[in-house]
Amino acid sequence: MRIGYGWDSHEFKAGIPLKIGGVSLPHDKGLGGHSDGDVLLHAITDALLGAIAAPDIGTLFPPSDPQWKGADSAVFLREALKRVRAARYAVVNVDSTLILAVPKIGPHAKKIREQVAELLGVAPDCVGLKAKTPEGMGTDNAAIAHAVVLVERKP
Numbered sequence: 001m002r003i004g005y006g007w008d009s010h011e012f013k014a015g016i017p018l019k020i021g022g023v024s025l026p027h028d029k030g031l032g033g034h035s036d037g038d039v040l041l042h043a044i045t046d047a048l049l050g051a052i053a054a055p056d057i058g059t060l061f062p063p064s065d066p067q068w069k070g071a072d073s074a075v076f077l078r079e080a081l082k083r084v085r086a087a088r089y090a091v092v093n094v095d096s097t098l099i100l101a102v103p104k105i106g107p108h109a110k111k112i113r114e115q116v117a118e119l120l121g122v123a124p125d126c127v128g129l130k131a132k133t134p135e136g137m138g139t140d141n142a143a144i145a146h147a148v149v150l151v152e153r154k155p
C-alpha cells in the first residue's frame, strides 16, 4: 500500500460559478485561477499523483497553458487515476478536509462525496469529507482543501 497527500487553495471571485468536488454549488462567488478552480479535485489529484511519486498537477497541467483555462478539473483527476492504474495500483479510500468560511458544505456533502466516489470508481463510503471554517486564519476569501489517498497494489 502507498499513501498520497495533496493540498490546494483558491481565492473566491465574484461572478464565476462555484464548483467543489465536481459539484456546482449555489453561491455568489466562485473559485478563480487555474481551470474551473475546483480546489477539492485539485487536492485529490495531487494526492493520487503523490501516492505513485508522479509529477504534480501544476507540472502536468501548467496554469500558463491556455488549454487548461476554464477546464473541467475532472480531466486532471482522470489523468491522475489513469497513472495510478498504469502503475498497477487501485484506490482504497480518500479522506479530505475543506476549509472555507462560506458557503456551508454540510447540505452538499453527500452529493460531493458521491460525485468524487464516482470519479474515482470507489463506493461513497470510501470518500471522507469534512468541512471547517477558517477560525483565526484570516482566509475568509479563500477555499482550502487537504486530501489523503490510500492506494493498494493490484495482484
Ligand SMILES: [Zn+2]
Residues within 6 Å of the ligand: 008, 009, 010, 034, 037, 038, 039, 042
Ligand atoms: Zn487548484
